[in-house]
Structures are given as C-alpha cells and as structure tokens.
Amino acid sequence: MRKNVLIIGAGGVAHVVAHKCAMYNDVLGDICIASRTRQKCDAIIESVLRKNHLRDSSKKLYSREVNALDISSLIHLIKDTESEIVINVGQAYVNMSVLEACIETGAVYMDTAIHEEPDKVCENPPWYANYEWKRKERCREKGITAILGIGFDPGVVNAWCALAQKDYFDTIDTIDILDVNAGSHGKYFATNFDPEINFREFRKVWTWINRKWVLQKVHSVRMDYDFPVVGRLPVYLNGHDELHSLSKNIDANSIRFWMGFGDHYLNVFSVLTNIGLTSEKPVKLDDGREVVPLKVLKALLPDPSSLAPGYTGKTCIGNFIRGTKGHEQREIFIYNICDHAECYREVESQAISYTAGVPPVAAAILAARGDWDVKHMVNVEELDPTPFIELLNTMGLPTEIIETPAPFTPPVIESLESV
Amino acid sequence: MRKNVLIIGAGGVAHVVAHKCAMYNDVLGDICIASRTRQKCDAIIESVLRKNHLRDSSKKLYSREVNALDISSLIHLIKDTESEIVINVGQAYVNMSVLEACIETGAVYMDTAIHEEPDKVCENPPWYANYEWKRKERCREKGITAILGIGFDPGVVNAWCALAQKDYFDTIDTIDILDVNAGSHGKYFATNFDPEINFREFRKVWTWINRKWVLQKVHSVRMDYDFPVVGRLPVYLNGHDELHSLSKNIDANSIRFWMGFGDHYLNVFSVLTNIGLTSEKPVKLDDGREVVPLKVLKALLPDPSSLAPGYTGKTCIGNFIRGTKGHEQREIFIYNICDHAECYREVESQAISYTAGVPPVAAAILAARGDWDVKHMVNVEELDPTPFIELLNTMGLPTEIIETPAPFTPPVIESLESV
Numbered sequence: 105m106r107k108n109v110l111i112i113g114a115g116g117v118a119h120v121v122a123h124k125c126a127m128y129n130d131v132l133g134d135i136c137i138a139s140r141t142r143q144k145c146d147a148i149i150e151s152v153l154r155k156n157h158l159r160d161s162s163k164k165l166y167s168r169e170v171n172a173l174d175i176s177s178l179i180h181l182i183k184d185t186e187s188e189i190v191i192n193v194g195q196a197y198v199n200m201s202v203l204e205a206c207i208e209t210g211a212v213y214m215d216t217a218i219h220e221e222p223d224k225v226c227e228n229p230p231w232y233a234n235y236e237w238k239r240k241e242r243c244r245e246k247g248i249t250a251i252l253g254i255g256f257d258p259g260v261v262n263a264w265c266a267l268a269q270k271d272y273f274d275t276i277d278t279i280d281i282l283d284v285n286a287g288s289h290g291k292y293f294a295t296n297f298d299p300e301i302n303f304r305e306f307r308k309v310w311t312w313i314n315r316k317w318v319l320q321k322v323h324s325v326r327m328d329y330d331f332p333v334v335g336r337l338p339v340y341l342n343g344h345d346e347l348h349s350l351s352k353n354i355d356a357n358s359i360r361f362w363m364g365f366g367d368h369y370l371n372v373f374s375v376l377t378n379i380g381l382t383s384e385k386p387v388k389l390d391d392g393r394e395v396v397p398l399k400v401l402k403a404l405l406p407d408p409s410s411l412a413p414g415y416t417g418k419t420c421i422g423n424f425i426r427g428t429k430g431h432e433q434r435e436i437f438i439y440n441i442c443d444h445a446e447c448y449r450e451v452e453s454q455a456i457s458y459t460a461g462v463p464p465v466a467a468a469i470l471a472a473r474g475d476w477d478v479k480h481m482v483n484v485e486e487l488d489p490t491p492f493i494e495l496l497n498t499m500g501l502p503t504e505i506i507e508t509p510a511p512f513t514p515p516v517i518e519s520l521e522s523v
Numbered sequence: 524m525r526k527n528v529l530i531i532g533a534g535g536v537a538h539v540v541a542h543k544c545a546m547y548n549d550v551l552g553d554i555c556i557a558s559r560t561r562q563k564c565d566a567i568i569e570s571v572l573r574k575n576h577l578r579d580s581s582k583k584l585y586s587r588e589v590n591a592l593d594i595s596s597l598i599h600l601i602k603d604t605e606s607e608i609v610i611n612v613g614q615a616y617v618n619m620s621v622l623e624a625c626i627e628t629g630a631v632y633m634d635t636a637i638h639e640e641p642d643k644v645c646e647n648p649p650w651y652a653n654y655e656w657k658r659k660e661r662c663r664e665k666g667i668t669a670i671l672g673i674g675f676d677p678g679v680v681n682a683w684c685a686l687a688q689k690d691y692f693d694t695i696d697t698i699d700i701l702d703v704n705a706g707s708h709g710k711y712f713a714t715n716f717d718p719e720i721n722f723r724e725f726r727k728v729w730t731w732i733n734r735k736w737v738l739q740k741v742h743s744v745r746m747d748y749d750f751p752v753v754g755r756l757p758v759y760l761n762g763h764d765e766l767h768s769l770s771k772n773i774d775a776n777s778i779r780f781w782m783g784f785g786d787h788y789l790n791v792f793s794v795l796t797n798i799g800l801t802s803e804k805p806v807k808l809d810d811g812r813e814v815v816p817l818k819v820l821k822a823l824l825p826d827p828s829s830l831a832p833g834y835t836g837k838t839c840i841g842n843f844i845r846g847t848k849g850h851e852q853r854e855i856f857i858y859n860i861c862d863h864a865e866c867y868r869e870v871e872s873q874a875i876s877y878t879a880g881v882p883p884v885a886a887a888i889l890a891a892r893g894d895w896d897v898k899h900m901v902n903v904e905e906l907d908p909t910p911f912i913e914l915l916n917t918m919g920l921p922t923e924i925i926e927t928p929a930p931f932t933p934p935v936i937e938s939l940e941s942v
Contacts, residue, residue, distance in 0.1 A: 292797045292798070293794075293797065293798060371790065371794065372794050372798070375712075375790070375791050375794040375795070376794070376798070378711045378712065378791075379711070379712060379791070379795070379820070379823055379824070380823040381800065381820075381823065387819065387822040387823055388822060389814070389818050389819065389821075389822050390818060390821070390822070391818075393812070393814070395808070395812070395814050395819060395822075397819060397823060399808050399809060399810075400806065400808065400814060400816060400819045401798070401800075402808075402809070403806040403807060403808050403809070404798055404799040404800065404806055404816060405798070
C-alpha cells in the first residue's frame with residue numbers, strides 16, 4: 105500500500121485531481137497541493153471544502169509553495185510531506201525535474217502530458233524517447249513506478265487501445281482517436297487548458313501511418329464524423345502525445361489523432377498564428393525588452409478555469425478501431441461522453457479539466473492498492489486496462505462501446521516528410 | 524526667406540520628406556534628420572544619396588540623435604542646426620514638445636497628424652482643441668508659423684476643401700473624404716504606417732453630420748464607390764484628424780471620412796481587436812512584467828517601410844463634394860492617384876508614405892518663399908490652396924477634378940451619441 109499524494113500544479117486539472125483525491129482520501133491518505141503560487145493551491149482547497157469532498161476528515165488537505173524546476177526543493181517536499189505518490193499536473197516543462205525527484209525518493213510518478221522544453225515545439229517522433237524514456241533504465245534499477253500520460257488523451261484512450269488488443273481484436277489495422285468538445289463557453293475565444301501548451305500542439309502534425317511517421321500540415325486534413333450523443337462534427341488530423349508511445353506499444357498499421365474545431369476557432373487561430381502570436385520565439389519591443397508573443401496571448405485570453413461556471417454542452421472522446429477478430433472484420437467505437445455543467449456541479453470545473461483530472465486519481469488508487477505499482481516506467485497501454493476502466497466507470501468517466509459504429513473513412517493522407 | 528530644414532522622425536514618411544527636401548534643397552538649404560535612432564536617419568540619407576537626389580551638393584544633408592519629448596534638447600538642436608523650418612514626422616506623441624521648441628526658437632512648425640497622448644485614444648471632438656489650438660494665442664503673439672496636419676489626409680484633402688469653397692461652390696452641403704489603397708504588399712497582414720498609430724484610429728467613429736458631432740461604431744457603415752482608375756471598392760465610415768478642424772473652418776452641413784478595407788483586413792483586425800491585441804492598456808505576464816499588447820503586435824507586424832520594394836497597385840484619395848454654384852446643384856470629385864511602384868522607383872518608398880511625405884515639403888517650400896509664412900497657427904484649409912496644389916502638381920502628386928462623378932449617396936447614419 106502506498107499513501108499520501110503530492111499534487112504538483114494548481115491549474116484546472118490540478119483542481120479536479122484535488123477534488124477526486126479528497127473524495128478517495130480513505131485510500132490515498134494526506135493530500136498536499138504544491139505550486140509556484142500558493143494562493144492558487146488554497147483556492148482549490150477552498151473549493152474542495154465548499155463541496156464537502158474531504159471524505160475522511162482525519163486526513164490532511166494542505167498547500168505548499170514550490171518551484172517545480174528545482175529538484176532539491178522537490179525532494180525535500182516529497183520527504184517532508186511523506187508523499188508516496190506524486191501526481192504531476194504542472195506545466196509540461198517541469199516533468200523531468202519532478203520525475204527526477206521521484207526517482208531519488210522512491211515515490212510513484214504520474215503525469216498527463218509529454219515533457220516539453222520551452223524552446224522546442226512538436227519534437228520529432230517518438231517524442232518520449234527524447235526525455236522520459238531516457239530514464240526508463242534508472243526507474244527499473246531503482247524500482248520506481250512511473251506512469252506517463254495518464255490523463256484522458258493521452259491516458260484513457262491508451263487504456264482503450266490495450267483493452268481492444270486484449271479483448272476485442274486479433275489484429276488491429278487502424279486506430280483513430282477522436283476528440284471533440286461540443287460545448288460552449290460563451291466567450292469570443294478561449295482555450296480549455298493552458299493556451300501556451302495548447303497552441304504548441306498545433307505546429308506540426310506527426311501521424312503513424314502504415315507503420316511509418318508521416319508529417320502533414322496543421323488543419324489540412326478534415327473529416328466529418330457522426331458522433332454518438334453530440335452528433336455530426338468536423339475533426340482535423342492533429343499530432344498528439346499518445347501517438348508517440350502507441351506506435352511503439354500497440355500492434356496496429358496506422359494510429360491517428362483527430363481533434364474537433366469549429367470554423368470560428370480555426371479562423372481566430374489562423375489569424376493569430378499568421379501574425380506570429382502563437383510563437384514561443386521572443387520579439388523585441390521598441391523599449392528594448394524581449395517578450396514571447398505566446399505569453400502575451402496567454403495573458404489576454406480568458407483563464408481556462410474561469411470558463412467553468414457558464415460552460416454548457418458535452419465532450420466526446422473516443423477510439424474508432426478497425427481490425428479482425430477470428431476471421432471477421434470488426435469495427436468498434438469506444439468512447440466517453442462528459443457534460444460540462446455536470447462537471448461544474450460536481451467539482452466546480454469544466455469537462456476538459458475533468459476528463460484530464462479524474463484518470464490520474466484512478467491510477468493513484470490503483471498504485472496505492474498495488475494493482476498498478478509496477479516498479480518501472482510505463483505508458484498507459486502497457487498496463488492492464490481492466491481495473492482502470494472499471495474504476496473510472498464508478499468515478500464519473502464511464503466507458504461506452506458501440507459494436508457497429510458510424511463508418512470513419514478518412515481520405516488518403518499524403519506525407520510531406522517521413523521518418 | 525526661411526532656410527534650413529530639420530526633419531524630426533526617421534520612419535516611412537520622414538524617408539519621403541528627406542528625399543523631396545533634398546530635391547529642393549536649392550530653396551530649402553541644409554537638411555538635418557533627427558530621431559531617437561540615428562542609424563535609421565543614416566539609412567535614409569544613404570537612400571537619398573543612392574538616388575542622387577541632393578540637387579545642390581553645396582548644401583548639407585546630415586543626421587542627429589534626439590529625444591523628441593525633451594524640449595530643451597529640441598531647442599538646442601534647432602539652434603545648433605540653424606533650422607528655420609521644422610517638419611515633424613515623428614510619432615504623434617511628440618507634437619506638443621516639438622511645437623513648444625519651435626515657439627521658443629521662432630522656427631516654422633509643421634506636422635502631419637494630430638497630437639496623441641499614449642494613454643488616450645480617439646479623443647472627443649474637436650480633438651485639436653485639447654492640444655494644438657491651446658497654443659494658438661502664443662503662436663500669434665510670437666509670430667510663429669505653425670501648419671497643422673500638412674500630410675495628405677489631413678493636408679491635401681483640407682486644401683481641396685478650401686479650393687472647393689473658393690472656386691467651385693457658393694454653398695457646400697456635404698464633403699465625403701474617401702481614402703482607398705488598391706495596392707498589394709503581398710504580406711499576410713501589414714499596416715502602411717506605424718501600426719500603433721494606425722490601430723488607434725479604429726476605436727470610435729466621430730463624424731460631422733448636420734453640423735453636429737455624431738458617434739458610430741467602427742466598420743459599421745459601409746459604402747461601395749466607383750473610383751476613377753482603381754474601380755469599385757468598399758469604404759467604411761471612419762473617424763479622422765481632418766474632421767476636427769474642417770468642421771470648424773469649412774461652411775458645410777456634413778463632413779465625413781471613409782476608408783477602404785478589404786474583407787481579409789477586416790477579419791484580421793476584428794480577431795486582433797476582440798482578443799485585445801490592439802489595446803494600449805498593459806497586461807501582466809506570468810513573470811510579472813507588464814506589456815502593452817499593441818506594442819507587441821507592432822513588433823510582430825512587418826515594418827511599414829519594408830513593404831515598399833514589392834508593393835504594386837495604386838492609391839486613390841479624393842473629396843466627393845456636393846453643393847451649389849449660382850442656382851445650380853453641383854457635385855465634384857477632386858482626387859489624386861498614386862502608384863506604389865512608381866513611388867518606389869522615384870524615392871524607394873510606397874505610396875502611403877509618399878502621399879503623406881510630399882505635401883509637407885511643398886508647404887516648406889511655400890513657407891521658405893514666404894507665401895505660407897503666416898506667423899500664426901493654422902490648419903491647412905485656412906491657407907490659400909492654389910499655390911500649394913500647383914506646386915504638388917509638379918512634385919509627383921497631381922490633383923484631378925471630375926465635374927460629374929459617379930454618385931456617392933451613403934445610407935442615413937444613425938447616431939449613437941452626439942456632442
């Protein structure tokens with residue numbers, strides 16, 4: 105049994121992680137939320153207490169200030185809080201320092217997004233090999249459990265791939281991961297999570313096609329799909345974290361990721377990008393100061409957590425998987441529907457944060473119990489998906505499966521480059 | 524006779540002013556270009572010499588560094604350079620300090636845009652009354668010639684109003700000033716002069732209608748007009764400097780300003796404005812620094828002077844004037860056509876800078892000769908337009924007049940507010 109959870113970060117996803125950890129603190133023990141800005145941690149704690157979500161009130165819920173790039177401070181914090189599980193939901197820039205602190209202290213490590221270096225965007229595949237996987241050997245030697253990318257996508261969608269391989273298919277031809285937000289926040293324009301990380305996703309589209317990496321232009325390949333519940337919506341081929349591990353761990357010919365965008369979003373994004381406002385490269389102002397345009401844009405856009413109160417509609421994230429079982433062709437759509445307003449009623453959050461924040465808590469419970477305390481570094485598809493999916497069914501993120509889904513037949517995708 | 528010209532500023536308009544002053548330095552004498560960044564002045568001088576435009580090589584053409592907000596430095600500079608004419612084509616923020624230095628030294632003062640305070644945008648009409656006209660009395664007492672707004676618009680269009688009143692009409696009902704750029708710079712998006720000043724124009728639309736100031740929303744009133752040479756193009760009701768003096772000095776019922784915009788420009792402008800990027804109000808970045816979004820946008824957009832080499836097409840700026848002569852109704856369109864590529868061939872500039880930069884040099888010649896050395900502060904429509912228009916005809920900006928132009932009949936304009 106592992107106990108006591110340290111949450112790194114105090115954004116929208118950390119907010120959900122804290123709520124759910126509190127609701128399962130009889131298993132998880134004490135909970136500490138730590139970030140650069142302690143005030144943001146305390147605002148989350150207030151929300152948890154307001155919702156009366158601290159199940160076992162003999163367990164602690166408290167905050168600490170930490171610079172998550174400073175490994176020795178992190179080591180001190182993990183030891184001092186006696187945390188045996190660290191859920192890292194800080195900015196993706198801190199992954200390597202938090203992982204290092206876990207390796208040094210023996211704590212379980214989890215994150216929800218691939219490591220990023222501030223000056224590098226959309227690195228060449230497989231991206232995990234540049235950072236996380238370089239620590240695989242050390243994790244194994246020291247018996248460290250490190251679970252990479254355990255949000256929704258990456259995370260739950262990876263577990264669905266493992267489930268498909270285990271229970272539904274003998275051979276898999278294609279996996280198409282489809283992520284649409286059919287919700288409305290009522291603002292002119294906003295991102296649903298940190299705009300800085302969000303926009304960095306939309307530079308290059310790396311896709312795994314016929315067992316090769318191919319490169320396309322952003323927003324250049326569109327498909328309309330008839331989703332369950334939320335209806336027919338356009339999705340665009342996009343690069344995404346999970347492709348960088350699924351391509352290695354799942355035996356499929358092609359694995360693609362598609363994200364839903366409306367015309368207004370694409371227009372605004374296109375203008376901002378063409379002007380240079382989504383760039384991480386500093387520009388020099390008249391007064392000689394250098395600023396990163398993307399950080400200015402972030403300062404102007406609504407804080408993602410501010411969207412939650414008025415958010416309506418639902419998200420649908422699902423895997424369309426095509427392959428064979430026995431001698432039969434088989435297609436399934438395995439998915440989740442999440443309602444923004446219901447999330448707000450439950451944990452004062454919107455569905456994008458909710459879908460990303462609940463899975464690491466389920467994983468923490470499995471690690472605490474021992475089911476997923478595997479003593480080495482894994483991506484989610486390398487773990488047994490069944491207890492995870494069953495647990496999520498009871499935690500607000502039910503998995504649904506359609507055996508004969510609406511067809512998904514994307515156009516032939518031409519490669520600009522392959523590696 | 525006045526002699527020796529000091530040019531304040533080293534942007535696109537200053538570039539044209541320097542070229543044209545050099546071409547008439549037999550009348551104007553020595554020419555000094557001064558700005559915060561001496562390097563930019565020297566680049567202009569190189570261009571003048573490259574084009575072999577220094578007519579009288581016994582006269583000097585040289586640069587100085589100056590902070591145009593520092594009155595005592597300006598006084599020193601005017602005295603030291605023995606300049607009797609100052610052409611202020613710096614940022615509109617420096618008008619009052621440069622004017623003050625001229626009042627103190629007795630030099631002729633000219634500018635091409637209304638004074639602006641950095642923290643105030645689209646001030647209430649008549650805007651000139653807040654700054655320039657407060658110095659009218661002192662100019663008269665000290666015999667200072669100050670010519671306000673002597674670019675193209677304001678500037679030449681004001682002279683056309685004076686010409687219409689003098690030679691073409693007994694009564695004037697409406698004056699519609701139409702400014703379209705039918706050129707193409709080949710960039711995704713760019714402004715043709717300082718984006719900071721440019722975007723500040725598009726906040727409020729103050730218009731003089733039936734002898735009252737009325738307020739409309741930006742880009743809310745559109746008209747298509749069949750222009751000579753450049754053809755049928757959309758123009759939008761816009762606020763502009765010249766309305767703030769013409770409303771006082773020209774006896775007309777309504778005076779309106781219209782600017783041409785394409786759909787792409789309006790879309791980009793709308794996105795940038797809705798996001799907050801055209802705002803002069805500082806925002807706080809994650810690192811605690813405060814930056815003005817508009818200054819970041821300026822740093823990202825192409826430098827207006829960089830557009831010149833590849834610019835094609837023409838501008839058309841004209842006054843559509845309706846009134847009576849004798850017992851007859853009369854309508855005229857008085858206009859100029861300027862070709863971007865021709866401007867580049869002549870002075871290595873584009874037509875927007877050219878149309879703004881040639882008129883102050885014509886005015887300087889008239890001041891040097893004595894024709895316009897009026898010893899008090901005036902807006903352009905208060906001066907005799909005939910020698911000015913005749914001189915411009917020989918300097919690259921010919922005036923054309925159509926006696927029966929295509930009709931211009933805008934929709935009834937509803938006021939949001941009036942003063």
